[in-house]
Amino acid sequence: MTRILVIGGGIAGTATALALHKAGFDVAVHEAHRDTAEDIGAFLTLASNGMRALAQLDASDVVTALGFPLRSMRLLDDRGGETAHVPLGEADDPLLRYRCLRRGELNAALQAETLRRGIGLSHGARLVSVENGPDEVTARFADGSAATGDLLIGADGLNSTVRRSIAPGTEPVHAGQSVFYGYTRGTPAAEGTGHITMVRGSSTAFGYAVSPDGETYWFARVGGDAIPAGELAHPAPSAWRERLVGMLRRDATPTADIVAASTDDLMATNATEIPLGTPWRSGRTLIIGDAAHAASPATGQGASMALEDAVVLAKSLRDTPDPDSGLSLYEACRRPRVEYNITASGAISRGTRTASRPGGAPAPQRPGDDMLAQQLDWNLDLRTVVSPATRTG
Numbered sequence: 604m605t606r607i608l609v610i611g612g613g614i615a616g617t618a619t620a621l622a623l624h625k626a627g628f629d630v631a632v633h634e635a636h637r638d639t640a641e642d643i644g645a646f647l648t649l650a651s652n653g654m655r656a657l658a659q660l661d662a663s664d665v666v667t668a669l670g671f672p673l674r675s676m677r678l679l680d681d682r683g684g685e686t687a688h689v690p691l692g693e694a695d696d697p698l699l700r701y702r703c704l705r706r707g708e709l710n711a712a713l714q715a716e717t718l719r720r721g722i723g724l725s726h727g728a729r730l731v732s733v734e735n736g737p738d739e740v741t742a743r744f745a746d747g748s749a750a751t752g753d754l755l756i757g758a759d760g761l762n763s764t765v766r767r768s769i770a771p772g773t774e775p776v777h778a779g780q781s782v783f784y785g786y787t788r789g790t791p792a793a794e795g796t797g798h799i800t801m802v803r804g805s806s807t808a809f810g811y812a813v814s815p816d817g818e819t820y821w822f823a824r825v826g827g828d829a830i831p832a833g834e835l836a837h838p839a840p841s842a843w844r845e846r847l848v849g850m851l852r853r854d855a856t857p858t859a860d861i862v863a864a865s866t867d868d869l870m871a872t873n874a875t876e877i878p879l880g881t882p883w884r885s886g887r888t889l890i891i892g893d894a895a896h897a898a899s900p901a902t903g904q905g906a907s908m909a910l911e912d913a914v915v916l917a918k919s920l921r922d923t924p925d926p927d928s929g930l931s932l933y934e935a936c937r938r939p940r941v942e943y944n945i946t947a948s949g950a951i952s953r954g955t956r957t958a959s960r961p962g963g964a965p966a967p968q969r970p971g972d973d974m975l976a977q978q979l980d981w982n983l984d985l986r987t988v989v990s991p992a993t994r995t996g
Contacts, residue, residue, distance in 0.1 A: 607756060622916065622917035635727070636726065646705045809851070883938075896908065
């Protein structure tokens with residue numbers, strides 16, 4: 604049986620472990636943090652494509668027990684007028700509805716499910732190096748321990764150690780915005796739950812959703828230079844709140860009042876992205892999720908793309924005769940989709956038509972959506988649903 608090491612116990616890593624285990628592989632997860640997750644304060648939305656991937660992993664119940672569903676999206680202009688109210692994704696299917704939930708809760712739930720299924724998960728295992736051999740790959744950790752497998756999957760996030768072993772010198776770049784997340788007890792006037800409201804302000808892009816118990820989850824994307832690392836390391840929630848309120852008061856929308864009434868459970872991050880064309884593979888090593896294709900959060904697809912990665916990777920390895928063919932099939936299936944998302948999301952963050960691309964390379968074209976459901980369908984051989992150009996093995 605092929606033994607696979609997964610480095611990183613976040614959303615991408617735990618979902619990948621669940622998928623590989625379901626496909627019959629021997630898998631173990633090694634997580635650097637000593638608790639369940641980082642970024643405990645942030646929240647996210649899982650789109651219908653991410654929920655579809657979870658369903659293929661038999662993990663829908665794990666996630667639908669958390670957060671709350673979103674059936675539709677409202678759009679407001681900078682005067683507070685509603686310009687549109689449209690359904691979100693596959694709103695009529697309870698398993699595929701968008702879902703709003705805290706990142707830390709999702710991560711903890713997926714880790715718990717990983718353990719429940721008997722998959723090895725170790726904490727405090729901080730990777731320091733990867734050694735690729737002709738027949739195996741070895742991960743070495745800061746505590747002096749090591750683990751050996753047939754393949755190693757790097758799901759270790761934006762500042763991936765595994766990526767540095769594959770593509771030295773490739774680092775995330777600023778995507779033109781900073782993002783603030785917060786929570787406010789109480790709801791805006793006449794606001795209900797079950798939808799997300801997006802506000803196109805004069806100086807910020809703002810979104811908020813109200814939970815069934817009346818807590819408003821909100822984010823604000825602000826253009827400009829990156830927040831200095833020192834400021835992120837030593838958060839100043841009151842200063843951030845004051846700055847945001849000042850900007851939001853320029854518009855006649857509910858946003859300034861929402862932020863002004865928020866708690867100190869407020870966090871900030873910089874929108875970043877991995878350059879297009881970054882190598883994903885070297886020998887018996889592959890990177891996935893944010894380690895490979897982090898994008899600005901403007902499209903809200905980061906977690907959903909990671910969940911897609913998990914299913915497609917497991918199917919690629921399951922449905923091909925050898926690991927090299929499997930990794931080739933995976934990359935052929937995933938790169939067009941995720942690099943389109945990097946480009947589209949970066950363009951939104953920068954307020955331009957296209958995101959930056961190395962060497963003047965042409966923008967990736969949007970892949971057809973009709974193939975995704977088939978690629979994610981656990982019961983279909985992946986080789987039968989990809990285009991001839993991507994077939995391998």
